[in-house]
Amino acid sequence: MTTRSEIIMRLGGEGGEGVISAGDFFAQGSARTGYHLFTFRTYPAEIKGGHAWYQVRVGPNPVRSMGDGVDVLVAFNAEAYFNHKDTLNPDGVLIYDPDTVTPAGGHKTVYPIPFNKIAKDELNFFRGKNMVVTGAIAGLFGLEPSSLEGLIKQRFHRRPELLEQNLRALYNGYDFARKKLEKQDPFYLGEPATRVARLVLSGNDAIVAGALFAGCRYYAGYPITPASEILEGMAKELPKLGGVSLQAEDEIASIGSVIGASFAGAKAMTATSGPGLALMTEFLGYAGMSETPCVIVDAQRSGPSTGMPTKLEQGDLNHSLYAGHGDFPRAVIAPGSVGDCFFQIINAFNMAERYQLPVIFLSDQSLSHRTEAVTMPDLGKIKVTDRLQPSAADLKNSHFQRYRLTASGISPMSVPGTPGGMYVAPGLEHDELGHVDNPLESHLKMMPKRQAKVEACRQEASRDCCARYGDPDAKIGLIGWGSTEGAIQEAVDRARAAGHKVAALHPKVVYPLPFEEIQRFVDSVSHVIVPEVNFSGQFARYLRTEVDVHPIRVNKYAGLPFMPREIYRKIEEVANHA
Amino acid sequence: MTTRSEIIMRLGGEGGEGVISAGDFFAQGSARTGYHLFTFRTYPAEIKGGHAWYQVRVGPNPVRSMGDGVDVLVAFNAEAYFNHKDTLNPDGVLIYDPDTVTPAGGHKTVYPIPFNKIAKDELNFFRGKNMVVTGAIAGLFGLEPSSLEGLIKQRFHRRPELLEQNLRALYNGYDFARKKLEKQDPFYLGEPATRVARLVLSGNDAIVAGALFAGCRYYAGYPITPASEILEGMAKELPKLGGVSLQAEDEIASIGSVIGASFAGAKAMTATSGPGLALMTEFLGYAGMSETPCVIVDAQRSGPSTGMPTKLEQGDLNHSLYAGHGDFPRAVIAPGSVGDCFFQIINAFNMAERYQLPVIFLSDQSLSHRTEAVTMPDLGKIKVTDRLQPSAADLKNSHFQRYRLTASGISPMSVPGTPGGMYVAPGLEHDELGHVDNPLESHLKMMPKRQAKVEACRQEASRDCCARYGDPDAKIGLIGWGSTEGAIQEAVDRARAAGHKVAALHPKVVYPLPFEEIQRFVDSVSHVIVPEVNFSGQFARYLRTEVDVHPIRVNKYAGLPFMPREIYRKIEEVANHA
Amino acid sequence: MPETMAQLITLAPKDFRSEVKPTWCPGCGDFGVLSATYKALADLHLKREEVVVVSGIGCSSRFPYFLSTYGMHTLHGRALPVATGIKLTRPDLTVLAAGGDGDLFSIGAGHTPHAAARNIDICVLNMDNQTYGLTKAQASPTSLLGHKSKSTPYGVIAQPMNPVLLALAAGASFVARGYSARPKLLTDMIKAGITHKGFAFIHTQSPCVEFHNTFEYYDQRVEEVPADHNPRDLEAAMRLALHPDKFYVGIIYQNERPTFEITAHEFEQEVRPFDGAAYLSQFA
Amino acid sequence: MPETMAQLITLAPKDFRSEVKPTWCPGCGDFGVLSATYKALADLHLKREEVVVVSGIGCSSRFPYFLSTYGMHTLHGRALPVATGIKLTRPDLTVLAAGGDGDLFSIGAGHTPHAAARNIDICVLNMDNQTYGLTKAQASPTSLLGHKSKSTPYGVIAQPMNPVLLALAAGASFVARGYSARPKLLTDMIKAGITHKGFAFIHTQSPCVEFHNTFEYYDQRVEEVPADHNPRDLEAAMRLALHPDKFYVGIIYQNERPTFEITAHEFEQEVRPFDGAAYLSQFA
Numbered sequence A, B: 001m002t003t004r005s006e007i008i009m010r011l012g013g014e015g016g017e018g019v020i021s022a023g024d025f026f027a028q029g030s031a032r033t034g035y036h037l038f039t040f041r042t043y044p045a046e047i048k049g050g051h052a053w054y055q056v057r058v059g060p061n062p063v064r065s066m067g068d069g070v071d072v073l074v075a076f077n078a079e080a081y082f083n084h085k086d087t088l089n090p091d092g093v094l095i096y097d098p099d100t101v102t103p104a105g106g107h108k109t110v111y112p113i114p115f116n117k118i119a120k121d122e123l124n125f126f127r128g129k130n131m132v133v134t135g136a137i138a139g140l141f142g143l144e145p146s147s148l149e150g151l152i153k154q155r156f157h158r159r160p161e162l163l164e165q166n167l168r169a170l171y172n173g174y175d176f177a178r179k180k181l182e183k184q185d186p187f188y189l190g191e192p193a194t195r196v197a198r199l200v201l202s203g204n205d206a207i208v209a210g211a212l213f214a215g216c217r218y219y220a221g222y223p224i225t226p227a228s229e230i231l232e233g234m235a236k237e238l239p240k241l242g243g244v245s246l247q248a249e250d251e252i253a254s255i256g257s258v259i260g261a262s263f264a265g266a267k268a269m270t271a272t273s274g275p276g277l278a279l280m281t282e283f284l285g286y287a288g289m290s291e292t293p294c295v296i297v298d299a300q301r302s303g304p305s306t307g308m309p310t311k312l313e314q315g316d317l318n319h320s321l322y323a324g325h326g327d328f329p330r331a332v333i334a335p336g337s338v339g340d341c342f343f344q345i346i347n348a349f350n351m352a353e354r355y356q357l358p359v360i361f362l363s364d365q366s367l368s369h370r371t372e373a374v375t376m377p378d379l380g381k382i383k384v385t386d387r388l389q390p391s392a393a394d395l396k397n398s399h400f401q402r403y404r405l406t407a408s409g410i411s412p413m414s415v416p417g418t419p420g421g422m423y424v425a426p427g428l429e430h431d432e433l434g435h436v437d438n439p440l441e442s443h444l445k446m447m448p449k450r451q452a453k454v455e456a457c458r459q460e461a462s463r464d465c466c467a468r469y470g471d472p473d474a475k476i477g478l479i480g481w482g483s484t485e486g487a488i489q490e491a492v493d494r495a496r497a498a499g500h501k502v503a504a505l506h507p508k509v510v511y512p513l514p515f516e517e518i519q520r521f522v523d524s525v526s527h528v529i530v531p532e533v534n535f536s537g538q539f540a541r542y543l544r545t546e547v548d549v550h551p552i553r554v555n556k557y558a559g560l561p562f563m564p565r566e567i568y569r570k571i572e573e574v575a576n577h578a
Numbered sequence C, D: 001m002p003e004t005m006a007q008l009i010t011l012a013p014k015d016f017r018s019e020v021k022p023t024w025c026p027g028c029g030d031f032g033v034l035s036a037t038y039k040a041l042a043d044l045h046l047k048r049e050e051v052v053v054v055s056g057i058g059c060s061s062r063f064p065y066f067l068s069t070y071g072m073h074t075l076h077g078r079a080l081p082v083a084t085g086i087k088l089t090r091p092d093l094t095v096l097a098a099g100g101d102g103d104l105f106s107i108g109a110g111h112t113p114h115a116a117a118r119n120i121d122i123c124v125l126n127m128d129n130q131t132y133g134l135t136k137a138q139a140s141p142t143s144l145l146g147h148k149s150k151s152t153p154y155g156v157i158a159q160p161m162n163p164v165l166l167a168l169a170a171g172a173s174f175v176a177r178g179y180s181a182r183p184k185l186l187t188d189m190i191k192a193g194i195t196h197k198g199f200a201f202i203h204t205q206s207p208c209v210e211f212h213n214t215f216e217y218y219d220q221r222v223e224e225v226p227a228d229h230n231p232r233d234l235e236a237a238m239r240l241a242l243h244p245d246k247f248y249v250g251i252i253y254q255n256e257r258p259t260f261e262i263t264a265h266e267f268e269q270e271v272r273p274f275d276g277a278a279y280l281s282q283f284a
């Protein structure tokens, strides 16, 4: 039996039982040992109770999606077993507590472990159940408990008693697995080939980090799942840097104060999810009209309305592209992975500042809360752009031309405190000085001026944001956006391995769309597949506004990310019918 | 010289001088005599001062647009003369006060009338200047002052002294024109061929009237130009009918209370313009998710942001189609004329009630404030739909299935007070009972259920809302939406008269789009022109999401409605290049 | 309104319980408010179908699902506008609105004073736990100065909102305070609030045992409104609200004035059916 | 802050006037507030470039265009959040916010109490004309009971908002009242408000001569705050605000407490530049 060192493990149980932290310890421990990882977590919208689960895929090579099916299922209770047993791969492993779960049979390998009994009777520490599980899976799948010990110490370093109890539970579970179970499956991590320094972080962590790198020094937000950790991170970090983070009274105030801060000279950001983004709509237009840079992170969750707050959906693209009355400049950027969150949020700030417009950053629930192991970025290569400042000559005119007509549409923006730079930032149509008394005439000049910035931005996006993945002579092309990038790429790899000619394009700047690149890609293949985690195919429809294409849609609206095979199947289907 | 009984008259001057009421009296007087009319008004966003103007086109045959250029320009001041002189047609007439305006020359016919002097010196009633003008144009263009007297009495019946002064001013102006001016131009209304009973009303009037016919008994709104008259009309009328009109604290509260009222059983509406519509976005999704009928009128004005509040733009289509996080059912209806406002708002209520979804009604500044003479509708033919009520059997189940899965997607909706009909209207994803505890499973069922309603609605829209205008074997096809209908039709008429084969399609339900009808139309012609009063061509782009078409765009973003010739020119251009 | 004696005795508190099991953490203060509501509705002999419970979003706003009446679970902060539309359309219904401190005083802070000023006959159950429960423990507008939370790691620096004082200043005609740990008094307050003709605001301390357990804190500070307090005296009511240490429970203010929904329906002496032809004739 | 004597004497009130001619109707109360503001800024020796005037939407909100300082003309009801972002970013700037009764107490009603509670150092000029001027004469939240307007043809039935009382209840640390027809006092109030370290709320009656001319009404009711009034006494301040007939002008309440922007910038003793590598190491 050859050892397999890539494992997809899923843990399910009652919310509050520690399912997620058990999985997280295993994931973090693996990463520290040098493994790549990709996690997914989902918990009920309720605080206590309801069904929570966690999935981690670890492996020696880069992992870019949840993977297909489940290799190891850890069922904390009967509900978890029944909910997830069908995802278990044919050669999969079931781990369960025989006192709460009675398996239906037919599983290749089963390891019954009496978590509850061990925690309650042997350790007299019922809340340590999840640590028993952590220890057991470490033991079964070849993770040194020492690699976990440090993490546990970090978590409980302020409460030595709890730390001790948890460590005991960990070793107890580990010993149980090592001594009482007979290993029957091929999954085993063991010592990795190389130990590379990687960062293990979530999408929300990466957004906070990237924003700080980009120079963000003002943040305002209102709590909302799954964006709250951005507020929490900013609240902790910004004061250290002389910046400010404000918990505003609502999302309207959040974006309003961000625009005020930006006017006052700060690089500024807010983060929210769909309901909050909806409330920000009116201010988007004001930022566009007054040409005030700002970055709005939307961690999309499943809608419509309050919908499923802890579930995934790429459902806010339409809103981001089109919301707001009248036509105004904006940009929409969607990162493809946790690592990409870091780079693209810097890009978002750069675009906001360079083109003086609002940039919507479309993250989502899976990016927000999943962790990935990311190669340490080359910090020297990070480029940060600042807004155009007025020259000394600009400030010597009797009135400052804040909205001067230029070829690029970009005008210098003064900061309060600057003598000679005074202007009023108007929501009304205005002339070069910002004066509002001749709006009809101004409108005819200013609409094209503002649009010119979007065109300039499109050119930049076309240069940078659109690398082709896969066969140069592909017959089938996939176009995706946002957090599906990894699943699409793995599906492409598999299809190529199976002999199909396939390639993928994944624009990061989705508005303004680099439509020429995309048209070229479309024209280079015979069939175009557009996978999206939403019901109506928002991106597929949007593509058609700019590109001549009849996309074949793959829509998943189950609240969960794609497994690569769900996309691969469509490639096969198209290839076979072609 | 043959008499021409179709006249396009424009009056311009300082806001507050009575420019608009002078024009309005002339328009109303003509309509009372049996003439058709089409007016347009625009005043500065400021209360006092700034430039205001009014245009009226009257004629014995139906007039469906502003018309081309201006036949008669009445300049109250020099600014008005210089702003508008270039719109004057070659055979046009200039009327001006020689004490304030010095014409540049080159006009076919000029009538200097010392308005100010007459009002101040002869009448000692400076504010009566506009009435002097009204009298003078009545005299010049063949309107009986008696037809105006009634209107003036109506306006001032509570202030007899003012009434008397105004009447004196009217007759003074009339006599001046008759006695001191020598008629040199061909424009003359005279006695119309037939005196048909028509209603003279504005789009806002028509919306209020239609809503009352449709059974609207709850209204909530927040003042905003150009929608405020709907609030004001509803506030006056609803209490007489046992309904309620609320001036809410903002637009969020407006739509929130409308949804509450609808839940409680009322047909309910709100009206606003772009900024308010932006604020309603989050509640749109809740109405869609909870399947609560409601009608939202958006009287579009020129954006973005506060933009030009008193100017026209068809700029909120994107927002209406796409705003809101997640995918949810909605409908968007755009009326083509004042008369259409009446019928389509009834249609909007019927759709909202039948399909239990939010309906956005896209009126605009030109419809809101322009008046047209509309044939008295056949009241017997008006059909009003009510929402599906639960049957007695439905109410006998132990729990009421508010969101029962049905083929059409439509489920019965109970009204509070009904025993056995209790349910909670959820914004969370829910099952047939409205319970929210199994959202993942529910989502897979409820997304298609809600979409089914949109499909049913599309079928209805395809049946009713899309009549072809023009040649059956047209080479050039125009597709328009909203208030441009009349200008497009007049352009088609002119093109056909010039020998081109042209037809137009003007869907009133723009979402869900009757795309099969439109594709058929597109396929039946060689070129498709899409005229819109906006910058980016929102409708032209949207069309491409559903229809295979490469529209030739005609975009006007000057804050004013199309003149037919602006569209006609494009038809010519296309015809000549084809 | 009860019609016959038979109906008067039909419903027990448990009949107002829906089949949905509350999803709150065991021990959450909101259970106390819920039970008190069941009891109040039963004591007042209300019918399930004539009660509508409207809420925003938050742990406390899950409230409507747990009652067997009509209900709406709307948007964060928007319970009051929705409830207003219901009451204006159907003044005969009993309308309750439930919401947390964030719901009614942060994102919904603009609606609360307007509902109060209108004196619309709605009974508001404000479950204040001085934290954001549902989003897991950020600061709320009623969190005390210095409170460290996930969103305020260095402590709250905005002065906490005083819901009772704000309701009084906005013109609420009934203002009471309760505490989850005093179920009997809470039931009485809810009964008084529902019975009151006009806008009734009931502020309850309803601690979040998961993230911010303040039971002990309030056990030490709670005190009934003094027996000699005159609830018609607005200044005295404000003084109670401003007390720096004591948390007064009971009826703090009550004064009757015309309700919005009744007045709005009485503008016209005589309501007539719509006469379309007559209506249009004004434009002829 | 003035730095040299030369600067102290440079600017006259007219220097704060921009080249844009106010678009208000002749006689509009807002002219009085504008002139008082020019004078106050000059008297305080402020520099044009160090002042930012932020407004919402309304006749009164056209304010910033008429000053030669920095300014923002934002959205209806949203002046205070925007002003908050400016002040938090640049505590050194003088930030004024201007808005009408609708702007600050109808659509913006949710922001006003939060800005007050935070005690952010902004000076608010609330130009109350008890009507919606810009949209032409609908009722406003401060219109009196019975007021007939285009949107309330049968009369207002919601109790009017009391801006001063609401600001006090929300925790404003400076509350004053002025009247357009008393320019000298108004100038003093604005100077005191700007000088006050913290949230300063100045309520002015600024009548709309076009749609709702109340000059006569207020001429009869205006009265200076009694000389023996103690502006540190919150209850006494509320009593002045609640007076049924008199319209008290002057400083109604003033009490210093730490300002939000200063405290927010003092969480960390020592501010350091961002060390990216060190920051990322926590994830390694």
Ligand SMILES: Cc1ncc(C[n+]2csc(CCOP(=O)(O)OP(=O)(O)O)c2C)c(N)n1
Residues within 6 Å of the ligand: A222, A223, A224, A225, A251, A275, A276, A279, A306, C057, C058, C059, C060, C061, C075, C076, C099, C100, C101, C102, C103, C104, C127, C129, C131, C132, C133, C134, C135, C140
């Ligand atoms: C527009 C919007 N913003 C934010 C949220 C996220 N959210 C849900 S509940 C809540 C606050 C909960 O606090 P509170 O109102 O005090 O209720 P509690 O949970 O404490 O009972 C927030 C911020 C949301 N659902 N909608």
Ligand SMILES: Cc1ncc(C[n+]2csc(CCOP(=O)(O)OP(=O)(O)O)c2C)c(N)n1
Residues within 6 Å of the ligand: B222, B223, B224, B225, B251, B275, B276, B279, B306, D057, D058, D059, D060, D061, D076, D099, D100, D101, D102, D103, D104, D127, D129, D131, D132, D133, D134, D135, D140
């Ligand atoms: C979101 C939004 N809703 C409505 C309006 C329309 N509007 C402009 S000003 C105004 C109210 C004006 O009243 P107030 O704030 O009292 O200022 P005033 O004109 O009386 O000085 C309204 C409703 C708007 N601009 N934006």
Ligand code: SF4
Residues within 6 Å of the ligand: A047, A048, C023, C024, C025, C027, C028, C029, C030, C059, C060, C129, C133, C134, C207, C208, C209, C210, C211
């Ligand atoms: S988190 Fe707090 S408020 Fe929410 S249910 Fe649990 S205890 Fe109650």
Ligand code: SF4
Residues within 6 Å of the ligand: B047, B048, D023, D024, D025, D027, D028, D029, D030, D059, D060, D129, D133, D134, D207, D208, D209, D210, D211
């Ligand atoms: S309408 Fe009223 S508030 Fe507006 S400028 Fe004129 S007088 Fe002033």
Ligand SMILES: [Mg+2]
Residues within 6 Å of the ligand: C058, C100, C101, C102, C127, C128, C129, C130, C131, C132, C133, C140
């Ligand atoms: Mg709370």
Ligand SMILES: [Mg+2]
Residues within 6 Å of the ligand: D058, D100, D101, D102, D127, D128, D129, D130, D131, D132, D133, D140
């Ligand atoms: Mg006002």
